[in-house]
Amino acid sequence: MLSPISDKTFFLQVFGCQMNEHDSERIAGMLESLGAIQVPELEESEIVVFVTCCVREAADTRLMGQVASMKNVPLPQGSKLDKRIVCIGGCIGQRDGAKLMEKLPHVDVVFGTQNIDRLPRLIESVLVGKGHQAEVYEASEKFATDLPSKRVHTWAAWLPITSGCNNFCTYCIVPYVRGREKSRTIEDVAAEAQALVNDGVKEITLLGQNVNSYGRDLYGEPRFADVLRAVSATGVGRIRFATSHPKDLTDEVIALFGELPNLMPALHLPVQSGSDRVLKAMNRRYTAEHYLDLVRKVREANPDVALSTDIIVGFPGETEEDFQATANLVREVGYGQVFTFIYSKREGTPAAKMEDPTPREAIQRRFDELVDIVQEGAHEQNQRFTGRVLDVLVEGTSKRDEDVLAGRSPHNVTVHAPIPAGKTIDELEGTIVKVRIDESLTWYLSGEVVDAE
Ligand code: SAH
Ligand code: SF4
Ligand code: F3S
Numbered sequence: 001m002l003s004p005i006s007d008k009t010f011f012l013q014v015f016g017c018q019m020n021e022h023d024s025e026r027i028a029g030m031l032e033s034l035g036a037i038q039v040p041e042l043e044e045s046e047i048v049v050f051v052t053c054c055v056r057e058a059a060d061t062r063l064m065g066q067v068a069s070m071k072n073v074p075l076p077q078g079s080k081l082d083k084r085i086v087c088i089g090g091c092i093g094q095r096d097g098a099k100l101m102e103k104l105p106h107v108d109v110v111f112g113t114q115n116i117d118r119l120p121r122l123i124e125s126v127l128v129g130k131g132h133q134a135e136v137y138e139a140s141e142k143f144a145t146d147l148p149s150k151r152v153h154t155w156a157a158w159l160p161i162t163s164g165c166n167n168f169c170t171y172c173i174v175p176y177v178r179g180r181e182k183s184r185t186i187e188d189v190a191a192e193a194q195a196l197v198n199d200g201v202k203e204i205t206l207l208g209q210n211v212n213s214y215g216r217d218l219y220g221e222p223r224f225a226d227v228l229r230a231v232s233a234t235g236v237g238r239i240r241f242a243t244s245h246p247k248d249l250t251d252e253v254i255a256l257f258g259e260l261p262n263l264m265p266a267l268h269l270p271v272q273s274g275s276d277r278v279l280k281a282m283n284r285r286y287t288a289e290h291y292l293d294l295v296r297k298v299r300e301a302n303p304d305v306a307l308s309t310d311i312i313v314g315f316p317g318e319t320e321e322d323f324q325a326t327a328n329l330v331r332e333v334g335y336g337q338v339f340t341f342i343y344s345k346r347e348g349t350p351a352a353k354m355e356d357p358t359p360r361e362a363i364q365r366r367f368d369e370l371v372d373i374v375q376e377g378a379h380e381q382n383q384r385f386t387g388r389v390l391d392v393l394v395e396g397t398s399k400r401d402e403d404v405l406a407g408r409s410p411h412n413v414t415v416h417a418p419i420p421a422g423k424t425i426d427e428l429e430g431t432i433v434k435v436r437i438d439e440s441l442t443w444y445l446s447g448e449v450v451d452a453e
Helices: 018-033 057-072 090-096 099-103 116-127 174-178 186-198 224-232 251-256 276-281 288-301 320-333 360-385
Strands: 009-014 047-052 085-089 109-111 133-135 156-160 203-207 238-242 266-268 306-313 337-342 389-397 404-408 414-418 432-440 445-452
Touching: 009 018, 018 047, 018 090, 018 116, 018 156, 018 203, 047 057, 047 090, 057 085, 057 090, 085 090, 085 116, 090 099, 090 109, 090 174, 109 116, 116 133, 156 186, 186 203, 186 224, 203 224, 224 238, 224 251, 251 288, 276 320, 288 320, 306 320, 306 360, 320 360, 337 360, 360 432, 389 414, 389 445, 414 432
Parallel strands: 009 047, 047 085, 085 109, 109 133, 156 203, 203 238, 266 306, 306 337, 414 445
Antiparallel strands: 389 404, 389 432, 404 414, 432 445
């Protein structure tokens, strides 16, 4: 029987991390396999799906604002529906469940992070007149089975190897909305990687909240290094992974940065703070010294690895001295990129109950100071690329100039170069070009294409 979803148009709005990006690819894949059509604008859609994030308060507020404000956007011409079907999934859906409909009565479907496979059925129920549907499952024991996926780019793919998180950093909501850590079997991961390569994918990013603890639930041993070797053996051009917890990054994995030719020289290693006192209160279970030791080992294995990190400023009770320890660590490591966040209180987490006497202005000043240090550091790090010829995977054109291609170097740094004469961006997208770097700026490198694939 033809699904009532068939021929309906849908618009996906995604917030949050790569887990949500990947879940969204599966949502798009499922809806399209039932005959629905993805559209690039809300105005053209009959169904809208918000895949949400609640890691910081700003994300919550933004979602509420967007869902409330879209209420008056008319349906596209020719639609046979009375109103647009509004669906909320992802981490806010998981956390709030049916309660969301009290705050936002025009929402039709609420689903969670554990039952995205149920979304088509829930939409169908609304379409056949069964009224609002809210369905959120407790986190499941097993890794979700494969669902059809519609990749945003043909040449790059996310490949989840674990879901959930067992770390319970005291500030973080993720373990509560994504459940316990579950690993996919290595055979499954290798088979999907091979299928992606056969499908023409050039870059695979392995995903997990903490890829380094992969396999603990399956084999009782950390085995992320084995996954890296298995994916490397498929011959895929580029392998990346996110995210790594410093407490679980092993020497074996570090050594692979000097051994596997297709493991890209880029490591995202969130430090969160440079103060041991704060790290302890965050339940991160490593010290600044241990972290710096890891950095040294990574650079010994491969001096070209570009490091990036996440930092939280203003964790409850953070003193000026704690902050200076963070600033010093950032200067010492030399990061190519740092994602800086002001601490955001999340109800239900242990840190939400901690005393926080620091005035807002002091935190903002620390944050601004850190951003300056980060920019200076990134500029300095990027100088080492000037004069080098880098392999750049072309992703499209620069936002500001249609005649300039934009892509990423192996180090995950954005590179810009004028599109060579006689070539179009359509021909170049998804291919690797060699770019000679003439100038290294804080946020990107620019140069000339010296050889196209
Ligand atoms: N699993 C990943 C991170 C997921 S959340 C990891 O551990 O590396 C992404 C980042 O958001 C975190 O690294 C942290 O820096 C930030 N973050 C998480 N909770 C936060 C909060 N309550 N306030 C501010 N930033 C937060
Ligand atoms: Fe959150 Fe910590 Fe788990 Fe990362 S490791 S998702 S920061 S609890
Ligand atoms: Fe946000 Fe959920 Fe990811 S809270 S950061 S989308 S796991």
